[in-house]
Amino acid sequence: MSEPRPLRLAGGRLAALAWGDEQAPTWLALHGWLDNAASFSRLAPRLVAALGIRVVAIDFAGHGLSHHRRGDYALWDYCHDLIDACDHLGLTRVTLLAHSMGAGVACLTAAALPERVETLILIDGLGALTTEAGEAPAQLRKGLLADRRPLSPAPRYPDSETAVAARVAGGATPIDAETARPLVSRNLEALPDGHVQLRTDARLLRPSLVRLAPEQVGAMLKAIRCPVLLVEGKTGILGERARARHARAAVTRLTRCVLPGGHHLHLEPSVAAVVAETIVRWHEN
DSSP states (O other), rough: OOOEEEETTTTEEEEEESSOTTSSOEEEEETTOOOOOOGGGHHHHHHHHHHHOEEEEETTTTSSSSSOSSOOGGGHHHHHHHHHHHHHTTOOSSSEEEEEEHHHHHHHHHHHOOEEEEEEEEEESSSSOOOOGGGHHHHHHHHHHHHOOOOOOOESSSSSSHHHHHHHHOOOOOOHHHHHHHHHHEEEEEEETTTTEESGGGGGGOOOOOOHHHHHHHHHHOOOSSOOOEEEETSSTTTTTTHHHHHHHHOTTEEEEEEOOOOTTTTTTTHHHHHHHHHHHHHOO
C-alpha cells in the first residue's frame, strides 16, 4: 500500500491525508464520528491504483489532527469543512467518498449545493440522525444541560494498544482491533510521561442541541440529483431498519450494494479489497 502524504488545508485549520498524483482527478473522503482520515487508509490506495485518481481524506474539525472548533459540532457545520477543503484544493465539482457521519455531511451538501457535487459514494451511511418535531424541546434541553457541565479530561492510556482495546470495548458500533488500529493511532498524542491520550475534542461526545426532523432529512435526500452508490455492511447500521428503507427510497439515482462486513467494512482488512472492487466496477459502468 502506498504511503499517504500529509496536508494542511483551509488556512491550516484542517488536516488531511492524500493518496495519488496531485494532477489526477481528486475525490474528497469524509470519515465518521470520532474517526479521522485514516478511515480510508486501506481503501484509498486501492482506488488510486485501479482508477488513476487522487484521494484526499480530511479530518473533520475536532477530529484527528484538525483544529478544535470554538462553537458547536452540528452536522451541518461539517459542510463548511467539506466546502473549505474543496475551495483550497480548487475543486469546483467533486466526487465525495463518505462513511457514516461523513455520508450525512455529503448528503446535506449534495442537496443544498448540487452544483458542487458530481457523485456520491457512501459507505454504511445515508441521511442523518433525526429528532421528531415533538421531541425537539427535550433534545434542546439535553444539549443545553450537557453544555453547562465541565468537560471530562481526555482519556489517557499507558500505550497505544491499550487505547485500541478501549476503542474496541467502548465503540458506538462493533469493531475489531485490527480495523480500529489506524483510527486510534491518528487520534493519539504522546505525553511527556510516556502515556498517550486522545486528541479528539471531548465536546464531540455531547448530545446535539438540535437535529433535523425526519421530514427535513427526507426532503434533503429527495433533493440529491447526482448518481449515488451506497455500499452497506451486512452487519452495519442500515440494513432493513425502517429509517434506512425510507432513506433509500427517497434518493432518485441510488445503487445499493450490500457486502460482508460491519459498519467499518471499508477499513476491515478482509473486506476492504471487495469494497474497492465494488466501487471501481460501479464507477466504470
